[in-house]
Amino acid sequence: MSIQTISTGRRAKDTIVRGLVYLAFAIAVVPLVSVVYLVIKNGAERFDLEFLLHSMRNIGARDAGGGAYHAILGTLEQVALASLMSVPIGILTAIYLVEYGGNGRLANAIRFFVDVMTGIPSVVAGLFILAFWVLYLGQSFSGFAGALALAVLMMPTVVRSAEEMLKLVPSDLREASYALGVPRWRTIVKVVLPTAFTGIITGVMLAVARVTGETAPLLLTVFFTDSINADPFSGPQMGLPLYVFDQAGRPNDTAIDRAWAGALTLILIVMLLNLAARLIARWRSPATGR
């Protein structure tokens, strides 16, 4: 051939790297497939109505049966309470950062610490609520205490995603609104927020999905119970992740089966939230010129 070809050594190196890169991706996918396969296979055994509608009350250490109703109920309440606390604060903070703060001192401090806060280990958030709410204020372990810990974990995630979404709102929209004589706060509430709405919802749902699977903060704040406790404000509650942890630590096969079924339920809830968030994001991305 008259065209200069790439030397064998260089071509070999290129091929080897290509192989390594493909291998890396395969290595990353193997654990995911293994986890999902085992959770579905082992979880399906006990994943039935009895599991979903019964608590662990009066279930002996070696008995089969029993379920996670109390844990599912607890998780839903705790996550809902955590969202009620963290979403307003998170979105308001994001509004401040984008609409008012600019590059001011306060705004930059908030931005930096929000970034730092996203890296706080979840167990530390749990310890904080334990130290503050339970030990310092003398409150009891409760679902609400767990919700407080989850809220601490949710806030930075909500702020970051809401900030990104608000930044995407074109300033033309704001200017048009100002030109019509609409005051600034009404512009934010009636023009900016609705434009970014779907994006913000997506971010919130991803944050909810993240904290739904958190175990460590619940362990330190809601404690354990085998009974149904529908009141998150008094007495120990249960959470689904906590339930899986509790059952997985017991030595009997019946408990391990329940742990798998609990894991399956938990993954289903988290994946549904994730999927819904992605669908909303795809269905209506915020109006941008990009």
Add this chain to the structure above:
Amino acid sequence: MTATLKTRQGGPATSRPAVRRSRADKPFRHLTAAAGVVLLAIMAAIAVFLIAEAIPALYANEGSFLTELIWTPNNSPPAFGIGALAFGTLMSSFLALIMAVPVAVGVALFITHYAPRKLAGALGYIVDLLAAVPSVVYGLWGVIFLVPFMQGPSEFLNEYLGFIPLFSADQVVGRSMLTASIVLAIMILPIIAAISREVFLQVPRMNEEAALALGATRWEMIRMAVLPFGRPGVVSASMLGLGRAMGETIAVALIFPATFDITFGVLGPSGNSIAANIALGFAEAGEVGRGALIASGLVLFIITLLVNMAARMIVVGRSGARK
């Protein structure tokens, strides 16, 4: 007052625009600022209350908090030290990092430069799904499936590579530091891969095309154009992953044998971490015991804070990488 609007690339007006004043404007502005201040206050409160609740236990401690290798805060006299736990935390996290970073960079390169363009998005989503699996599920998977599974490979490592101190052990078990580190590596892989992917996507196209035009193979192009540009991003992503690994609790709490010693062998029945110890020791902890756990949590908080701050500094120092 000027009527011009200064905008930051597509962003909102930063200078004061000629907007009709409304009586509700000021309260609304203050409300949003207050929300931000609440966030700062929470951050400060975390430090304050952890310190306040840890101090009594530290005073009651009869051993040295920094060097003692036991954890008996519920005995009288109470004695506990962070040494073994801090060692376990750092050891398992660094092992996880060593395993996760090469794979994560490979995954990021695969998605940005090797996978067919149409599939890339979907494949990236699959890797992101790894991050969506709750940590307790990894823990369950680790203790039921991976621990027995690792027995064989661990014995193999011990037999053929036992001359390396890392793989020497008197007794080889599946429930080891190595197994816990593997689970940690799986858990931090998606975050490192996701950030690296973002950084690789920001490599100027011109640089890549210039390299290719000079006759570079794809690997040479990646080595000359992509990796140098992406290095700070990958480093900072790795540090974020490191912070994540150090704070991970439940998955490793289920796997670690919860011993209190310092050994470099990763195949033997030893291993613990600050976070795992909190999860496992909390139920039986008395008053001093809780204080001791909070003190250990404070140490974890400070370590992760430093690691995360360093990671952010690297990203911010190189503007444009922050997405």
